[in-house]
Amino acid sequence: MGRNDKELLQKxxxxxxxxxKISGDGLLLVNEDGIAIxxxxxxxxxxxxxxxxxxxxxxxxxxxxxKEYPSLEDEESAVIAKIQTIDWTVQLLKTDxxxxxxxxxxxxxxxxxxxxTFGHVGITLLSGIVGAKKPNDHGxxxxxxEEFVSxxxxxxxxxxxxxxxxIHGAPGPNKSPPLAKEIDMAELVGKKGVENLSKIGFTRQMxxxxxxxxxxxxxxxxxxxxxxxxxxxxxGTGRSDRVDLATLENLTDDNEVVETLRQVYNDDVExxxxxxxxxxxxxxxxxxxxxxxxxxxxxxxxxADRFFTSDFNEEVYTKKGLEWVNTTESLKDVLDRHYLGMSxxxxxxxxxxxxxxxxxEPHNPIPLYLRVxxxxxxxxxxxxxxxxxxx
Numbered sequence: 138m139g140r141n142d143k144e145l146l147q148k149x150x151x152x153x154x155x156x157x158k159i160s161g162d163g164l165l166l167v168n169e170d171g172i173a174i175x176x177x178x179x180x181x182x183x184x185x186x187x188x189x190x191x192x193x194x195x196x197x198x199x200x201x202x203x204k205e206y207p208s209l210e211d212e213e214s215a216v217i218a219k220i221q222t223i224d225w226t227v228q229l230l231k232t233d234x235x236x237x238x239x240x241x242x243x244x245x246x247x248x249x250x251x252x253x254t255f256g257h258v259g260i261t262l263l264s265g266i267v268g269a270k271k272p273n274d275h276g277x278x279x280x281x282x283e284e285f286v287s288x289x290x291x292x293x294x295x296x297x298x299x300x301x302x303x304i305h306g307a308p309g310p311n312k313s314p315p316l317a318k319e320i321d322m323a324e325l326v327g328k329k330g331v332e333n334l335s336k337i338g339f340t341r342q343m344x345x346x347x348x349x350x351x352x353x354x355x356x357x358x359x360x361x362x363x364x365x366x367x368x369x370x371x372x373g374t375g376r377s378d379r380v381d382l383a384t385l386e387n388l389t390d391d392n393e394v395v396e397t398l399r400q401v402y403n404d405d406v407e408x409x410x411x412x413x414x415x416x417x418x419x420x421x422x423x424x425x426x427x428x429x430x431x432x433x434x435x436x437x438x439x440x441a442d443r444f445f446t447s448d449f450n451e452e453v454y455t456k457k458g459l460e461w462v463n464t465t466e467s468l469k470d471v472l473d474r475h476y477l478g479m480s481x482x483x484x485x486x487x488x489x490x491x492x493x494x495x496x497x498e499p500h501n502p503i504p505l506y507l508r509v510x511x512x513x514x515x516x517x518x519x520x521x522x523x524x525x526x527x528x
Contacts, residue, residue, distance in 0.1 A: 148174050155200045157193045163339045164190045171328045183299075183325040183334040187342045194475045203458055224467040228490035238432040242439055243267050253463065266439045268449045274441040293358040294351040298322055301337065302345045311494035312485040313348055322362045340476065344483055347493035 149157050149166070158174075160166050165173040165186055172178060173186055244252045245264035257268040298321050302314040309315060324333055334342060352358055439445045444453070451459050465471065468489040469480045486495040 145174070145176070154204055156197045159190065159193045159197070162335065163194065164334060165193065167331055167335075171331055173331050181327065181330065182322070183330040183337065183342055184346055186330065186334055187339055187346075190339060191343075191471060191475065195471055198474060199458070199461060202461065203455060220465070220468050220471070224488055225490045228488050235432060239435060241265060242436055266436060267445050269440075269446040272441055272443045272446040275437070277441075291354065292360060292363055293354050295322065295360045295363065296349065296352055297361050299325060299345055300349050302341065302348060304341050304344055308482060311496070312483050313494040314344055314483065322360065340479070343472070343476075343479075344493075347484065347489060350492050 148168075151158055158166050165175055168174055173181065173189075175181070175186070175189055240249075241262075243249070243265050244267075245258075245260075245262060247258070247263050252264055252268075257264040259270065261269055298319050300319055301317045303317040304314055306315040320333070324330070337345075352360065448454075449459075454462065469484060472479050472484075472489060473481075480489070484493045485497065486493050487498040
């Protein structure tokens, strides 16, 4: 659950078949103080708690599938890494270049069907990083780069309120459930979030998030409720650390923006947040910056891990475990495994990380790298792949 805490681990484990505890309503257990029993919950909210609950179920399902193989827990982290790489990140930035690049991390330029049929051919560019002969950390055993921290400053994605849906009403156009009420995000954070999530329930929380667009990653769009939020510990006591600012920079001809940024950041370019270069630079530079940043970071993350390279095999994962990872392509797969029929009834979009009432992406039999309008994606992909290898 994301924390190396012996006392906490004792509380979340069932000590049977490697499973973790989960409440009867499908949510995380709560301690006597009303705080969810999980990893680092200092900045938690109802949406994150719901996803944590889902992956506890996924963990337990893997334990059931692999009962005859004791002490195997790598499959769950592999599933999460795969979903993050080829589902969530692609939908967040919405560029064909990133889609091509991140899919090639797993399957290479030859694609999934070729790799599933013939296996890894031994060349990363053709068959992907996953399943390579050996890991490569480029001389850095473990690190989180400054670029990683910068790219993941995504506070503007959070709305100021959650539009709760009526899950008992009939789906409308594009499988959209009727709106029931609006709840302020401040009511979904910390202990209030735990309490309200127990009333809302997992299914309603997921449906409500799924059918509500997130905020735009752009300047001047920091959520109002976060601007006014007073940092607190999970028990409600005050905390001295501050909430990060959400403004930016010197790469614009807009004198008013430049002056504002100078005041906010004390005229120090090193203090600027990478996220808010977004709408200041030309859109092509934004896409180049974020696409290259995400591709390099996620490529290195896979490349340095033996469980995605030399140990990504049946001997380590077992045949059933490897099949589990290879057949789980998206969050929709996980949702359907534990909430049968949810996507058929409520998700119209291709990915669960797109707004759920969006039209599905049309099938295109031509591989992404070979489509004429996107020919330069292939060249750009090779460029950023070589750049990642050389850094």
